[in-house]
Amino acid sequence: GMAKWTKGDVAVLAGIALVGVFAVLTIRYVPGLRGFYPSMAGHSAEAKLGLVLFHMAWWASWLPGWEFLHRYFVLRSVSARWPQWGWLLVPVLEAAYHLQKHPLEMAGMFAMGVVLTYWARKRENTLLPFVAHGLIEVELLCFLLLV
Numbered sequence: 001g002m003a004k005w006t007k008g009d010v011a012v013l014a015g016i017a018l019v020g021v022f023a024v025l026t027i028r029y030v031p032g033l034r035g036f037y038p039s040m041a042g043h044s045a046e047a048k049l050g051l052v053l054f055h056m057a058w059w060a061s062w063l064p065g066w067e068f069l070h071r072y073f074v075l076r077s078v079s080a081r082w083p084q085w086g087w088l089l090v091p092v093l094e095a096a097y098h099l100q101k102h103p104l105e106m107a108g109m110f111a112m113g114v115v116l117t118y119w120a121r122k123r124e125n126t127l128l129p130f131v132a133h134g135l136i137e138v139e140l141l142c143f144l145l146l147v
Helices: 007-029 031-036 045-081 086-100 103-123 127-146
Strands: none
Touching: 007 031, 007 103, 007 127, 031 103, 045 086, 045 103, 045 127, 086 103, 103 127
């Protein structure tokens, strides 16, 4: 839960959210990303609402499982086997999953995975990674709707 969060934890979350905004805004300037994430800015309110509802259902179907799998199940296993550096396998696995995407997105996912996995391991709490990942998804949706 959030009861044990420190000011540093909140700062990490705010920093991730801010970096996420800049990362999402780069989509506009990278053709390969722009092609993968087309704008809905000129579409009707009905189409935008449909996209929002779709994304909310999509997030509910995979985000909790993704974070549980990576930041709890895999992290505990690799940390027990290789206590000092095993945790780095988690962001490597996440990056490998994103190999089918644009290299910038894959690199960003790896970097974010390092931060979130390190935090989850250090604080023994998966809530911040879950919230941070959710924020990035919301930022991406806002980008699709507005830009």
